[in-house]
Amino acid sequence: MRLLNKPNRLMLKGICYASIFLIVMLFSSPAWAQEAAPQDNASPQAVPGLDMSEATIAKGKELFVGRCQSCHAVTEQVVIGPGLKGVLERRELPWLLKWIRNSQALIQSGDPIAVQVYNEYNQTQMTSFLDLSDDDIKAILAYVKSAENQQQQAAAEVTAQTGGSEAAQASSGINQSYLVAILIGLVIVLVLVLAVLLLIVSLLTRFLKSQNLPEEDLEVVNEKIDLTAPFRSKAFLTMVGVFFLLVVAKAGIDSLMDVGVQTGYAPTQPIAFSHKLHAGKYQIDCQYCHTGVRKGKSANIPSANICMNCHGEIKRGSPEIQKIYAAIEKNEPIKWVRVHNLQDFVYFNHAQHVQVGQIECQQCHGEVEKMEVVQQRSPLTMGWCIDCHRKTVVKAEGNDYYDRLLQFHKNNAGKKPMTVEDIGGLECSKCHY
Numbered sequence: 001m002r003l004l005n006k007p008n009r010l011m012l013k014g015i016c017y018a019s020i021f022l023i024v025m026l027f028s029s030p031a032w033a034q035e036a037a038p039q040d041n042a043s044p045q046a047v048p049g050l051d052m053s054e055a056t057i058a059k060g061k062e063l064f065v066g067r068c069q070s071c072h073a074v075t076e077q078v079v080i081g082p083g084l085k086g087v088l089e090r091r092e093l094p095w096l097l098k099w100i101r102n103s104q105a106l107i108q109s110g111d112p113i114a115v116q117v118y119n120e121y122n123q124t125q126m127t128s129f130l131d132l133s134d135d136d137i138k139a140i141l142a143y144v145k146s147a148e149n150q151q152q153q154a155a156a157e158v159t160a161q162t163g164g165s166e167a168a169q170a171s172s173g174i175n176q177s178y179l180v181a182i183l184i185g186l187v188i189v190l191v192l193v194l195a196v197l198l199l200i201v202s203l204l205t206r207f208l209k210s211q212n213l214p215e216e217d218l219e220v221v222n223e224k225i226d227l228t229a230p231f232r233s234k235a236f237l238t239m240v241g242v243f244f245l246l247v248v249a250k251a252g253i254d255s256l257m258d259v260g261v262q263t264g265y266a267p268t269q270p271i272a273f274s275h276k277l278h279a280g281k282y283q284i285d286c287q288y289c290h291t292g293v294r295k296g297k298s299a300n301i302p303s304a305n306i307c308m309n310c311h312g313e314i315k316r317g318s319p320e321i322q323k324i325y326a327a328i329e330k331n332e333p334i335k336w337v338r339v340h341n342l343q344d345f346v347y348f349n350h351a352q353h354v355q356v357g358q359i360e361c362q363q364c365h366g367e368v369e370k371m372e373v374v375q376q377r378s379p380l381t382m383g384w385c386i387d388c389h390r391k392t393v394v395k396a397e398g399n400d401y402y403d404r405l406l407q408f409h410k411n412n413a414g415k416k417p418m419t420v421e422d423i424g425g426l427e428c429s430k431c432h433y
């Protein structure tokens with residue numbers, strides 16, 4: 001017994017196409033919308049004798065990165081010297097000033113703590129910093145303290161929100177996939193309900209027909225079946241056809257748009273260099289190696305000499321480190337494989353974004369400090385650039401260069417914040433040669 005007559009089958013097909021269309025539309029929504037990373041405005045705890053203003057901390061950070069970071073981390077981690085976390089609690093400020101300026105002098109004067117620390121670290125000599133003023137050293141210590149406060153805050157946040165920061169970052173994505181799942185579920189339920197309804201209609205019609213109904217009643221029954229006639233019509237079939245074509249076209253266009261988009265690209269590098277180890281565990285600042293980020297267009301990949309600042313001593317025997325030595329001996333650069341690569345007709349400048357725009361590396365590159373191997377996390381498409389320029393408010397406060405622009409914007413746009421779009425961030429010539 002055939003339960004579904006032709007019109008009903010046609011209608012079912014129509015519904016199927018419609019739901020396929022819906023599902024494809026849902027899945028194919030472009031993923032270039034970037035969530036802005038939350039800014040941490042940790043207001044540091046006060047420490048007697050130290051100026052904890054942002055300017056001082058910034059100066060301290062610069063000094064620390066340049067002078068101390070090759071041997072010290074701001075965590076408990078021992079690099080060559082002890083981790084400096086908690087150093088302000090375990091030592092007096094005047095002692096620290098003397099030690100950092102000239103540790104050898106302090107040791108020779110017989111200071112018991114100095115002698116003890118020196119022996120504890122196998123009498124490794126710490127460099128003397130005779131050129132640093134008290135204020136310089138205090139700035140470094142202020143930075144160490146502020147980094148400590150930030151770590152505490154981060155740890156508190158991680159425990160507060162179960163799942164930690166990674167989950168928080170991914171949450172927008174998770175929400176979206178939940179939504180998609182729910183919608184698909186709804187569509188499936190709808191299709192099922194419709195199918196059941198059609199079955200019932202079909203069965204009922206059959207049943208009524210099999211009864212010996214009077215002439216007029218039969219007419220009514222037959223009329224009902226005719227209600228499905230519109231679905232047999234040419235117009236309906238054309239609609240279904242057009243729907244189907246649209247689906248195919250959308251899928252085609254999307255796959256074309258994806259040509260050259262390399263999100264997730266993570267090539268194997270010639271040396272097993274790990275950001276997770278260097279930038280994560282040992283907290284080496286990105287700029288220590290990527291020296292160009294605040295100065296110019298390119299971030300720079302560090303030369304082998306920068307590696308040697310540390311690996312002249314650390315892990316000399318490791319085969320991976322031997323590759324650095326080999327490169328230096330042959331006077332050849334290490335052949336790192338490029339991960340991020342914009343097309344030649346696009347102009348992108350790191351300093352503009354990192355120094356002027358105050359955007360964190362992670363907003364564009366993801367959490368590099370957690371990556372064993374660097375992976376491209378953003379699509380680097382035009383839509384991605386434009387999307388951020390539309391959304392991001394320019395950090396104009398305290399920047400004289402923007403004062404007049406900001407005033408102009410206030411006069412013209414009222415309360416709306418000034419985004420990158422408002423300073424010309426959507427002009428073709430800004431990004432295209």
Ligand code: HEC
Nearest residue numbers: 067068071080081082100117118121123124125126127140
């Ligand atoms: C060449 C490596 C090196 C550099 C560069 C270096 N240190 Fe040290 N530092 C050490 C070592 C090693 C020790 C452990 C004591 C020793 O062996 O002399 C130490 C000890 C210390 C201590 C004492 C820690 C404690 O627990 O008492 C402080 C504070 C310190 N360094 C601060 C600094 C600061 C600030 C700078 C940058 C201006 C700096 N160091 C640069 C190697 C270094």
Ligand code: HEC
Nearest residue numbers: 278279284285286289336337338339340361365368369374
């Ligand atoms: C000790 C030096 C060092 C530090 C510190 C460091 N990097 Fe790197 N970085 C490298 C080297 C070497 C490469 C090239 C090899 C590779 O891709 O792993 C690289 C590659 C990269 C790349 C990919 C470049 C490309 O080819 O497109 C990005 C992005 C990057 N680093 C970001 C960061 C960020 C963000 C930080 C700070 C959280 C950081 N790096 C800290 C040495 C460093």
Ligand code: HEC
Nearest residue numbers: 069070271272273284302306307309310314315318320321
């Ligand atoms: C500021 C110091 C510092 C700099 C600069 C640095 N490293 Fe390292 N590196 C370390 C420390 C510390 C370790 C961990 C050593 C250990 O595990 O005992 C390490 C470990 C490594 C290892 C793992 C070695 C092994 O066999 O376990 C590799 C590979 C490496 N570094 C490559 C590089 C390269 C390439 C560069 C230059 C782009 C570089 N490092 C720059 C401090 C540094």
Ligand code: HEC
Nearest residue numbers: 286290293298299300340341342348353354359360361364
């Ligand atoms: C606004 C987004 C954005 C920010 C912020 C950003 N980058 Fe990049 N980065 C890019 C793009 C886009 C490229 C590819 C550039 C190209 O191909 O010309 C790139 C390339 C790189 C490269 C490869 C070498 C080069 O210069 O082309 C490194 C290394 C790098 N970035 C490191 C960093 C570090 C470290 C930071 C933080 C201090 C950072 N980036 C901040 C977008 C960004």
Ligand code: HEC
Nearest residue numbers: 347348352356357363385388392394420423424425430431
């Ligand atoms: C995460 C957000 C973000 C992304 C992604 C981003 N930008 Fe920007 N961009 C900014 C901000 C913020 C500024 C404004 C900096 C300032 O204050 O001048 C800016 C400014 C610029 C400017 C200067 C505009 C002007 O009018 O002065 C250019 C050019 C530019 N970006 C190019 C790019 C390109 C090309 C890409 C993609 C490869 C890109 N940006 C991706 C945030 C972003």
Ligand code: HEC
Nearest residue numbers: 260343346380381382385386389425426427428430431432
């Ligand atoms: C904020 C930076 C930015 C601005 C503003 C911008 N573009 Fe682009 N554009 C890009 C980037 C990045 C790409 C490379 C996309 C890729 O490789 O997938 C690109 C690619 C293109 C392409 C090549 C498309 C392709 O798939 O290869 C054309 C054409 C183009 N842009 C035209 C324009 C025009 C016209 C304007 C002005 C209305 C404009 N762009 C403004 C960043 C920008």
